[in-house]
Amino acid sequence: MAITINGSGSISGISTGGYPDGSITAADLASTLDLSSKTLTLPAGAGGKILQIVSSGNHTTNDSTTSGGGNVVDSTLSATITPTTSTSKIIAFMTLMTYHGSQGMNGIARIKRTGPSTVYSGFVQDWYHPTGAGVSGNISLIFRDAPGSTAQCSYTAQFGYYGASSGSSVIQLNKDYASNVNGQSHILLLEFA
Numbered sequence: 001m002a003i004t005i006n007g008s009g010s011i012s013g014i015s016t017g018g019y020p021d022g023s024i025t026a027a028d029l030a031s032t033l034d035l036s037s038k039t040l041t042l043p044a045g046a047g048g049k050i051l052q053i054v055s056s057g058n059h060t061t062n063d064s065t066t067s068g069g070g071n072v073v074d075s076t077l078s079a080t081i082t083p084t085t086s087t088s089k090i091i092a093f094m095t096l097m098t099y100h101g102s103q104g105m106n107g108i109a110r111i112k113r114t115g116p117s118t119v120y121s122g123f124v125q126d127w128y129h130p131t132g133a134g135v136s137g138n139i140s141l142i143f144r145d146a147p148g149s150t151a152q153c154s155y156t157a158q159f160g161y162y163g164a165s166s167g168s169s170v171i172q173l174n175k176d177y178a179s180n181v182n183g184q185s186h187i188l189l190l191e192f193a
Contacts, residue, residue: 072160097183101170
């Protein structure tokens, strides 16, 4: 096909890939690029970038439960993220400040994700103390998740304990035994391409 310079200033007849490399610069392109309904293939090694970060902030609410025997309940510590793509991975980091009210308790925690479905991380435990009461500690957990959707996801800390499961036993979040004031817990969510 012949290359034609039309009277309107447009050029026709150039085949796909017909421009020499480097002949079109960034300045020649529009300020926005609409790729809707198109598939963009990135070069190898271009994945794994952080797309967004969401933090629960400094959570100081004093949650408590008497649910023992390995059972857990939802805390009020939660963070919500809407994945950019359905292939994104979410890494959830959780740190809980815990307080044991009775001897023989072993605090446990996990992260629950709701939307588009409900899944759970594995349990983690803080230290067990055989004697005395009023021991504070920290539980940290990392949860790698693949929601497989662009629907909003909420990540909630769940906590409970093993042992000492009488009705008077209690485990609390964000209580500092020494000063009897609230501590701080956190959830941090990172979305990776």
